[in-house]
Structures are given as structure tokens and as C-alpha cells.
Amino acid sequence: MEEQIYLSYKPLMFSLAYRMLGSVMDAEDVVQEAFLYANETNLDHVHNPKAYLCKIVTNRCIDNLRSASKKREVYVGPWLPEPLLTPSADRQISPDLAYTHKESLSTAYLLLLQQLSWIERAVFLLREVLQYEYDEIAEIVGKSSTNCRQIFRRAKNAISLPPERDLEAKAPLKQTTAVVEQFVHALMSGNIGQLLTLVKSDAVLFSDGGGKVKAAVHPITGVERIAKFLSGVLTKLPEGYHFTLTSVNDQLGIVAFVNELPNNVMTFQVEDGQIKSFYIVSNPDKLRHLEKSRTEA
Structure with missing residues (x-):
């Protein structure tokens, strides 16, 4: 060929x-x-x-x-x-x-x-x-x-795709980026009050550990439950944990590492200026390609 x-x-x-x-x-x-x-x-x-x-x-x-x-x-x-x-x-x-x-x-x-x-x-x-x-x-x-x-x-x-063919029509990329950045700042600083204003009351968090690592087996619904879950995760972060904000699936996302190995990736769905859905992938089988790309970078 x-x-x-x-x-x-x-x-x-x-x-x-x-x-x-x-x-x-x-x-x-x-x-x-x-x-x-x-x-x-x-x-x-x-x-x-x-x-x-x-x-x-x-x-x-x-x-x-x-x-x-x-x-x-x-x-x-x-x-x-x-x-x-x-x-x-x-x-x-x-x-x-x-x-x-x-x-x-x-x-x-x-x-x-x-x-x-x-x-x-x-x-x-x-x-x-x-x-x-x-x-x-x-x-x-x-x-x-x-x-x-x-x-x-x-x-x-x-x-049920909207006729304008734009799943994120209600959330332009700049707005999505701003909301995610504000959310990360509120979470890391422990500002729960601000965090609650950035997340929809009926938001849903999905966590994919694939049975390989600890993760929520069922979706977590409601802003209070999500805030509690994420705050609890922050108190148990292992030594060597750090993260970076980068483009994941063409939206601003979070890629977290422990001792330079990928630990999880979080992406979001934003609607009307608030986060509607959280998606956390921590299944190590689904992060192996990130190790390869990081090594080659």
C-alpha cells in the first residue's frame, strides 16, 4: 500500500x-x-x-x-x-x-x-x-x-439528538472551560459553597473502576452527595498524587497521576453554566494508553 x-x-x-x-x-x-x-x-x-x-x-x-x-x-x-x-x-x-x-x-x-x-x-x-x-x-x-x-x-x-446537531450547544467551549476551572479551584480549596453553585442540583457522577480499583459501583446523584463523595476522595489522596488540566475528548478535563503513573481521568458535561454530569475513569486497563503517550512525549 x-x-x-x-x-x-x-x-x-x-x-x-x-x-x-x-x-x-x-x-x-x-x-x-x-x-x-x-x-x-x-x-x-x-x-x-x-x-x-x-x-x-x-x-x-x-x-x-x-x-x-x-x-x-x-x-x-x-x-x-x-x-x-x-x-x-x-x-x-x-x-x-x-x-x-x-x-x-x-x-x-x-x-x-x-x-x-x-x-x-x-x-x-x-x-x-x-x-x-x-x-x-x-x-x-x-x-x-x-x-x-x-x-x-x-x-x-x-x-434524541437536538436538531442543531450540537450536544453541547448550551455550553460553548469557553464557558465549559471556565466552569471546570472554577469547579477545580473550589474543590481543591475546600470552598463547598462555591462548588454547590457550579453543579446542577440533579447532577450525576459516574465512576468507572471496572472492578479493578475502588470506585463507586452505582452512579452518585445530587449535588450534595457528589460534593461529599469528592471531598472524601480528596482526604484519601495517596502520596505522589498530582493532576493536570488538559483537553480530554475535546473538552477541558483532569488527568491525575500517582508517581507519574495515570491514576484517573475526569471529564464533564456542562449545561446552562453548571456541571450536569461527571465522568471518572480509573480502570487501569483504560489508562494504559496514557502511560504510552506520556512515555513517548
């Missing part, structure tokens, strides 16, 4: 695979396998290399999801997608996919996608996020363009 094809389409393939799987490491594996498989094919005889590669990636993602479905059924506590550090992702996503940075990387968006069947997810992403025409989608997923239209409509209705 020509190196130019690899360089041109790898960002697109990763964009699709990550949103299908919610896993950075699995997405990287799927993309690598897809290019290895395609390398064995004489692409000179392939009419549309991009659609051909998307078809391979889509099928491999569905195979991956099928094999992981039983593990998901017995997963301990809430399941959250692997956090993606978007400063590095900026180098992976081509300019024509700039829209994906506005909404489709957020943790809340990725969780909405989990409500869809595998084929619905593929059709929805190819159309809504990657802006494919229905004829192209039909070629990729092996269904008629009419059927793809129906699947897309059903998928969009199922996850």
Missing part, C-alpha cells in the same frame, strides 16, 4: 473506530489490522479506497463489539469510554473532520452512541459525523441506500 494512502486515511479510520468502540487501544488495533489486511490487496483495482478501508474498519469494529458483548454484560459498575487526550488527537484528525471536534468526541456523546445497535452506530457515524452520502454508506455496510436512510433516522430518534 502506498504510504500516501496510509497517511491520508489513517486519521479518518481512527475517528470511525474510536467512536464505534469507545476504546483508544482497540481502535488503534483495528486500524492497524485494517491497513495490514488492505496491504495484501492490490488497491489499484479498488474503485474507492476510502470506502473500502471504512468497510474493513466497520466490520472489524462490529466483530470486536460482538466478542466484547459478554464482558460488557458482567462489567462491574458503570462503563465509560477510554479517555482520549485530544492535544495528540489534533494531529490525527484531518481538516475536513473539524466538525468532529465540536461535539462527537465528548464522553456524553460517546455514551449516547452506546444506546445504538452496532449497525445503527456505524450508519449514524458515517452520516452524522463523517458526512458520507447514503450511497457511500450503503457500499460500506452492505445495505441499500434507502435502508441506510431508515437506519439513520431510527438511530437519530433513538438517542
Whole structure:
């Protein structure tokens, strides 16, 4: 395979695979396998290399999801997608996919996608996020363009996306960043009064430890309970704990370390100037790629 094809389409393939799987490491594996498989094919005889590669990636993602479905059924506590550090992702996503940075990387968006069947997810992403025409989608997923239209409509209705296609429309990026920064300052300074004003009364905190580390097995609801939980966590921080604010899934998030090893990642959903949802990933299996990226940095 020509190196130019690899360089041109790898960002697109990763964009699709990550949103299908919610896993950075699995997405990287799927993309690598897809290019290895395609390398064995004489692409000179392939009419549309991009659609051909998307078809391979889509099928491999569905195979991956099928094999992981039983593990998901017995997963301990809430399941959250692997956090993606978007400063590095900026180098992976081509300019024509700039829209994906506005909404489709957020943790809340990725969780909405989990409500869809595998084929619905593929059709929805190819159309809504990657802006494919229905004829192209039909070629990729092996269904008629009419059927793809129906699947897309059903998928969009199922996850109740707002018509303006902007999950974070009520919270522009600058506002989200300001709220998160204020929240972190209030939490670290112990200013519970300020913290309560920054979090919605019916907010929900999801903590994904995967049964590997201590985490809340059930979502924590209500601003008072969340404040109490987070304050309790702060009193038990291990020696060598430190954190940094950085772009995670294209929103400002917190990446925490203990002795330079990633300990947890927290992202947020902001609505109307307040935090509506907290997402904490502490499952070490979902943080391994952060060790790799930190080593390579």
C-alpha cells in the first residue's frame, strides 16, 4: 500500500473506530489490522479506497463489539469510554473532520452512541459525523441506500439528538472551560459553597473502576452527595498524587497521576453554566494508553 494512502486515511479510520468502540487501544488495533489486511490487496483495482478501508474498519469494529458483548454484560459498575487526550488527537484528525471536534468526541456523546445497535452506530457515524452520502454508506455496510436512510433516522430518534446537531450547544467551549476551572479551584480549596453553585442540583457522577480499583459501583446523584463523595476522595489522596488540566475528548478535563503513573481521568458535561454530569475513569486497563503517550512525549 502506498504510504500516501496510509497517511491520508489513517486519521479518518481512527475517528470511525474510536467512536464505534469507545476504546483508544482497540481502535488503534483495528486500524492497524485494517491497513495490514488492505496491504495484501492490490488497491489499484479498488474503485474507492476510502470506502473500502471504512468497510474493513466497520466490520472489524462490529466483530470486536460482538466478542466484547459478554464482558460488557458482567462489567462491574458503570462503563465509560477510554479517555482520549485530544492535544495528540489534533494531529490525527484531518481538516475536513473539524466538525468532529465540536461535539462527537465528548464522553456524553460517546455514551449516547452506546444506546445504538452496532449497525445503527456505524450508519449514524458515517452520516452524522463523517458526512458520507447514503450511497457511500450503503457500499460500506452492505445495505441499500434507502435502508441506510431508515437506519439513520431510527438511530437519530433513538438517542434524541437536538436538531442543531450540537450536544453541547448550551455550553460553548469557553464557558465549559471556565466552569471546570472554577469547579477545580473550589474543590481543591475546600470552598463547598462555591462548588454547590457550579453543579446542577440533579447532577450525576459516574465512576468507572471496572472492578479493578475502588470506585463507586452505582452512579452518585445530587449535588450534595457528589460534593461529599469528592471531598472524601480528596482526604484519601495517596502520596505522589498530582493532576493536570488538559483537553480530554475535546473538552477541558483532569488527568491525575500517582508517581507519574495515570491514576484517573475526569471529564464533564456542562449545561446552562453548571456541571450536569461527571465522568471518572480509573480502570487501569483504560489508562494504559496514557502511560504510552506520556512515555513517548
